[in-house]
Amino acid sequence: MKKKSLSLLFAMLLAVGSLAACGPDRDSGGSTGGNSEGGGEAAEENKPEKLVVWEDEKKSGWLEDVAAAFEAEHGIEIEVKEVEMATKMRDQLRLDGPSGIGPDIVTLPHDQIGQVAIEGHIAELTVTDEVKNRFSESSILAQSYNGKLYGLPKSSETPVFIYNKALMPEAPATMDELYEFSKGFTKDGNYGFLALWDNYYFAHGIIGGSGGYVFAENDGALDRDDVGLANEGAVAGAEYIQKWYAEKLFPNGIIGENGGSALDGLFNEGKVAAVMNGPWAFQGYRDAGIDIGIAPLPTLPNGEAVTTFMGVKGWHVSNYSKNKEWAQKFVEFMTTDENSLARFQTTFEVPTNVALVEDPAIAEDEGSKAVAQQSQNAIPMPNIPEMSEVWGPMANALQTVVTGKAEPQAALESAVEQINQNIQANHSN
Known part of the structure; x- marks a missing residue:
């Protein structure tokens, strides 16, 4: 086929289907509130000394520089732990969260969001349109359940x-x-x-x-x-x-x-x-x-x-975190265009940030281009x-x-x- 502008490819990336799921309404038990600067103006007096982030196995190397930059700006240490995402992350959060030894931030495949949200393990996020518009529309929908946002996207994949x-x-x-x-x-x-x-x-x-x-x-x-x-x-x-x-x-x-x-x-x-x-x-x-x-x-x-x-991986704030506003602030920081590109260059997992369409690191990568093209015809796995x-x-x-x-x-x-x-x-x- 003739090569088309990748602007078109990524503009359409993930723009399929709707994941607004059916089910009974429930109290989210943890809306963080917030603005475009990340979870609201988190009060300096409530600033934690440390935030704990669980990233997928063999995928955390990119976080070293990102964590250092966040600490330099806000004085908060970021501790990163690797936990296998697909099968272990959710179950470990269920155990460690209620016991008070869990993380502030986790990463999950989007098809697990509905059940984990119902169980009350992840917090609802409230972000501005400026933040939402950073990502493709369907990748935001993939991070939602029952009309509420429970995460920000980090990458997408499809066969x-x-x-x-x-x-x-x-x-x-x-x-x-x-x-x-x-x-x-x-x-x-x-x-x-x-x-x-x-x-x-x-x-x-x-x-x-x-x-x-x-x-x-x-x-x-x-x-x-x-x-x-x-x-x-x-x-x-x-x-x-x-x-x-x-x-x-x-x-x-x-x-x-x-x-x-x-x-x-x-x-x-x-x-x-x-x-x-x-x-x-x-x-x-x-x-x-x-x-x-x-x-x-x-x-x-x-x-x-x-x-x-199609699967969309995302970042989520634990509902057991005592620092939800600052955790959301770091989630937003991790998913800026600059930091999402840094993650791609380490993991080669395709981000859903629309502004990265023209970046040569993605646009000239054959695998990323194929994922983008196939995603036009993919549907997100139901997350109910x-x-x-x-x-x-x-x-x-x-x-x-x-x-x-x-x-x-x-x-x-x-x-x-x-x-x-x-x-x-x-x-x-």
């Missing part, structure tokens, strides 16, 4: 098309082209293309692009009682997924919990021409000596884009608590489909029935 340039000189424009390539290339232990389509996180790209949806959106709210994962489009998407497995274009070894390791191993050994994976995989492939190309995913046979799930009931039934359904144990329509109808039962049992109003 893209990654290919071995030695085996595939350029990315195909359509899945039909990729399918034909794979039929010719897949032999003698080599594969043209691999994806973890028995995992609903990745399979949603095909199901969503075919017309399926998780929860219907009504007036900006997600309707947990309208699950579209067994509609005509969802079934068509599952049938397309099944086709790749039935024709032996995917090996049996990339099904289940070990699928990701098997996929990465084959690609790193130079036995796979292309994969569907996220930006977290870029460096590992490069370290394996693969000259990778990165592009948006090819167009589906129906002419629609692959509708991947009911989403937790979707993953298991959908994984089970997809695994029976790809192994030929069930037909797509029956498998998806069974999954939706189980999802609805789980929602009624575990999320009663």
